[in-house]
Amino acid sequence: MANIITFAQQKGGAGKTTLLTQLAAHLVTKQRIALIDLDPQKTLTGWMDERIQRTVEADMDLIESSEWRIGVDIKKAARDADVILIDCPGTADMMLGKVMRETDIVVVPAQPSAPDVWATRATVRMAMKEGADAYVVLNRVQPRGGAVEDIAAKLADEGADLLKERIGNRVAFSTAFGKGAGVSETAKSSKAAEEIAALAKAIAKKLR
Ligand SMILES: Nc1ncnc2c1ncn2[C@@H]1O[C@H](COP(=O)(O)OP(=O)(O)O)[C@@H](O)[C@H]1O
Numbered sequence: 472m473a474n475i476i477t478f479a480q481q482k483g484g485a486g487k488t489t490l491l492t493q494l495a496a497h498l499v500t501k502q503r504i505a506l507i508d509l510d511p512q513k514t515l516t517g518w519m520d521e522r523i524q525r526t527v528e529a530d531m532d533l534i535e536s537s538e539w540r541i542g543v544d545i546k547k548a549a550r551d552a553d554v555i556l557i558d559c560p561g562t563a564d565m566m567l568g569k570v571m572r573e574t575d576i577v578v579v580p581a582q583p584s585a586p587d588v589w590a591t592r593a594t595v596r597m598a599m600k601e602g603a604d605a606y607v608v609l610n611r612v613q614p615r616g617g618a619v620e621d622i623a624a625k626l627a628d629e630g631a632d633l634l635k636e637r638i639g640n641r642v643a644f645s646t647a648f649g650k651g652a653g654v655s656e657t658a659k660s661s662k663a664a665e666e667i668a669a670l671a672k673a674i675a676k677k678l679r
Pocket residue numbers: 480482483484485486487488489490514561610611612638639640641642644645648
């Protein structure tokens with residue numbers, strides 16, 4: 472049975488596609504990965520297009536899906552994959568509920584800002600309603616961002632399950648993204664790669 476991990480957060484720009492692709496690039500050396508792009512903006516598909524142009528063979532599958540095909544597409548992806556990573560648009564509509572019902576865990580990236588906290592609340596509630604475990608990961612954390620601990624406390628107060636692993640605001644992430652790669656490939660012994668490895672480990676634990 473494939474593990475299904477959905478990246479959701481109704482706020483755009485929180486880091487869903489970035490963290491999903493980082494995780495995919497990190498995991499693909501050991502597991503068979505399938506990607507499902509549910510965002511009409513097709514950012515994940517763009518990343519994969521870059522990747523295919525740069526590598527000899529496509530090392531993961533990508534399905535461009537939609538609300539009415541998602542059930543079928545998950546089944547299709549599950550045939551050949553160990554892990555299915557689903558990228559959602561920055562909305563909280565019916566489709567998101569449907570996806571969450573089919574998902575093992577939901578990863579909710581949030582930047583340390585008040586609007587992200589508000590949006591996170593809605594996304595986490597939706598996951599709870601649909602019976603999926605949701606884990607919030609703080610993204611683009613600045614080295615001396617004073618408000619981060621306040622934000623973390625607020626999120627925890629609201630019942631969000633906050634991962635202790637945090638992702639910094641690092642150029643390496645956006646550089647890798649533009650190359651259809653992950654920092655585990657482009658910046659092997661960087662702090663960014665360490666953070667992604669730690670996040671992958673934390674997520675793997677939640678799947679057990
Ligand atoms: N940890 C990070 N460090 C630096 N830039 C980041 C980080 N996470 C996301 N970004 C940048 O922020 C923008 C939005 O990220 P993205 O993953 O597309 O968000 P979403 O998919 O939630 O809309 C992108 O330009 C991306 O490169």
